[in-house]
Amino acid sequence: MMMISYKQPLQYADFQDLADQIRFHGADGKIWFGEQRMLLMQVSAMANFRRELVNSLGIERAKGFFMRMGYQSGIKDAELARRLRPQCSELDIFLAGPQLHSLKGMVKVQPIRIDLDQESGHFHGELEWIDSFEVEICQTELGMMDEPVCWVLIGYACAYTSAFMGREIIFREVSCRGCGDDKCLILGKPAEEWEDAETFKQYFRSDPIIEELYDLQSQLNSLRTSLEKQQGQYYGIGQSAAYKNTCKMIDKAAKGKVSVLLLGETGVGKEVIARSVHLRSERANKPFVAINCAAIPPDLIEAELFGVEKGAYTGANQTRTGRFERANGGTIFLDEVIELTPRAQATLLRVLQEGELERVGDSHTRKVDVRVIAATNESLAYAVMTGRFRADLYYRLNVFPVSIPPLRERIEDLPLLVEHFLQKFHGEYSKRTLGLSDKALEMCMHYVWPGNIRELENVIERGVILTDSNESISQESLFTMFSCAENTQVGERLDRDGLLVQNQPAQVAGDDWVSHILDQAISLDHVEEQLMRRAMEMAGQNVSQAARLLGLTRPALAYRLKKSGIAADE
Numbered sequence: 422m423m424m425i426s427y428k429q430p431l432q433y434a435d436f437q438d439l440a441d442q443i444r445f446h447g448a449d450g451k452i453w454f455g456e457q458r459m460l461l462m463q464v465s466a467m468a469n470f471r472r473e474l475v476n477s478l479g480i481e482r483a484k485g486f487f488m489r490m491g492y493q494s495g496i497k498d499a500e501l502a503r504r505l506r507p508q509c510s511e512l513d514i515f516l517a518g519p520q521l522h523s524l525k526g527m528v529k530v531q532p533i534r535i536d537l538d539q540e541s542g543h544f545h546g547e548l549e550w551i552d553s554f555e556v557e558i559c560q561t562e563l564g565m566m567d568e569p570v571c572w573v574l575i576g577y578a579c580a581y582t583s584a585f586m587g588r589e590i591i592f593r594e595v596s597c598r599g600c601g602d603d604k605c606l607i608l609g610k611p612a613e614e615w616e617d618a619e620t621f622k623q624y625f626r627s628d629p630i631i632e633e634l635y636d637l638q639s640q641l642n643s644l645r646t647s648l649e650k651q652q653g654q655y656y657g658i659g660q661s662a663a664y665k666n667t668c669k670m671i672d673k674a675a676k677g678k679v680s681v682l683l684l685g686e687t688g689v690g691k692e693v694i695a696r697s698v699h700l701r702s703e704r705a706n707k708p709f710v711a712i713n714c715a716a717i718p719p720d721l722i723e724a725e726l727f728g729v730e731k732g733a734y735t736g737a738n739q740t741r742t743g744r745f746e747r748a749n750g751g752t753i754f755l756d757e758v759i760e761l762t763p764r765a766q767a768t769l770l771r772v773l774q775e776g777e778l779e780r781v782g783d784s785h786t787r788k789v790d791v792r793v794i795a796a797t798n799e800s801l802a803y804a805v806m807t808g809r810f811r812a813d814l815y816y817r818l819n820v821f822p823v824s825i826p827p828l829r830e831r832i833e834d835l836p837l838l839v840e841h842f843l844q845k846f847h848g849e850y851s852k853r854t855l856g857l858s859d860k861a862l863e864m865c866m867h868y869v870w871p872g873n874i875r876e877l878e879n880v881i882e883r884g885v886i887l888t889d890s891n892e893s894i895s896q897e898s899l900f901t902m903f904s905c906a907e908n909t910q911v912g913e914r915l916d917r918d919g920l921l922v923q924n925q926p927a928q929v930a931g932d933d934w935v936s937h938i939l940d941q942a943i944s945l946d947h948v949e950e951q952l953m954r955r956a957m958e959m960a961g962q963n964v965s966q967a968a969r970l971l972g973l974t975r976p977a978l979a980y981r982l983k984k985s986g987i988a989a990d991e
């Protein structure tokens with residue numbers, strides 16, 4: 422057994438052999454220490470990094486993180502020490518660890534007492550750390566802590582000694598200047614001799630925070646889902662008398678079993694309401710299937726709704742179930758039901774009357790139990806009068822009609838809806854505007870909204886796209902290129918791709934402006950210049966916004982502006 426008591430700190434001359442391992446290969450961009458590639462970095466950068474980790478992960482997690490960092494380094498150095506000092510005494514080999522700590526500029530080490538015997542595995546070590554870089558970090562960046570702060574150093578000591586001894590040795594700081602003690606003193610002994618070894622060893626197990634975050638996120642999602650279920654899914658949003666009235670009707674409709682007919686202009690939110698009826702009904706746990714009859718070619722609508730047998734017609738390459746069979750036990754929402762072909766109307770009537778259907782090209786009759794919610798924005802009664810829609814089907818569907826008011830008749834709900842869509846698009850585009858300017862809101866309150874809530878949603882999305890974070894959404898960014906008074910068709914053009922669609926209004930209107938320009942012999946340069954001036958004006962001299970209006974990238978527009986000598990605020 423070797424037992425040494427020291428009076429003096431380690432001397433540099435004792436570890437000249439270690440210092441000789443350092444090679445600066447600046448030209449290669451590398452520093453070598455033996456065969457390890459090293460980094461030379463500022464303590465202040467490290468201090469910043471530590472502060473950020475402590476602030477974002479909390480002290481316990483940050484502590485584990487730095488201890489593991491020291492641990493990895495300690496394992497590597499134990500290997501190095503054994504390789505560099507093959508002929509030396511056990512103690513001299515061991516001392517390479519503390520010496521490396523000093524050499525790397527982390528701390529000056531003063532061994533107080535070290536007993537070790539590799540053969541029997543006995544280890545007991547007491548050392549003092551002087552001028553620990555981690556204490557300095559606390560003094561300059563983090564402030565005093567309530568517990569020892571030399572995390573990287575202690576991780577290193579544990580790993581180095583354990584690897585050296587071939588058994589688990591744990592070092593702890595029994596006092597530390599980082600928490601107000603007068604010196605940093607460490608004590609090392611086998612893990613079994615520490616009462617709380619198991620708890621302490623937790624620090625060396627990495628514990629990815631991402632798992633915890635995913636876990637929390639999925640908990641949040643399931644909470645949200647159950648909350649939505651509890652509330653029967655929002656009907657949409659609103660508190661106006663007109664809207665509350667509609668909600669009352671929906672509640673009554675939901676509890677019954679009959680078909681529901683939703684009446685209202687385009688974009689009033691019929692699908693949201695149909696879903697609300699479903700979620701508030703006894704069928705809430707069964708499927709909800711929505712289909713827009715106008716979106717399916719007339720010759721395919723029967724197959725789509727009721728299914729088709731292989732070979733029923735050219736192109737029917739395989740047997741498919743229809744939407745009704747998929748909605749079995751639940752609810753089907755047929756939007757724009759007026760578009761159904763006469764044959765599809767007949768089959769639908771049979772489903773409603775008998776609860777059965779046959780797939781196209783099949784003679785087998787199938788039972789289905791599906792609640793039908795139909796919607797239309799044209800008058801079904803009128804369609805019956807003109808012979809376009811079956812009277813018997815109309816009476817079946819019209820058992821429980823519910824009118825959904827257009828947005829202009831519940832305009833006091835608009836601020837709430839705006840708030841809702843702002844939240845949605847802030848999330849989708851990862852930005853946070855300051856919301857509508859007062860002027861923009863006023864404009865919205867006076868607009869007629871022919872496209873209703875869907876139109877509002879599109880307009881807000883555009884406003885969010887065109888507006889930078891921490892800026893208000895201006896009226897120009899909501900209604901660029903349109904004057905509400907003279908263009909009530911705004912909703913038709915503001916589609917999902919609102920920007921692109923409205924960049925081509927002239928094509929919709931014909932090519933008259935082209936002839937005009939040619940007749941007047943106006944030069945292309947002049948046209949370009951006028952377009953850019955106008956776009957800049959509309960974008961409030963913001964080059965990025967103007968570029969979007971013109972379908973250009975920002976640099977492309979900036980270049981053209983410069984070429985044309987148009988001033989742009991950078």
Ligand SMILES: [Zn+2]
Pocket residue numbers: 550553556569570571594596597598599605606
């Ligand atoms: Zn300390």
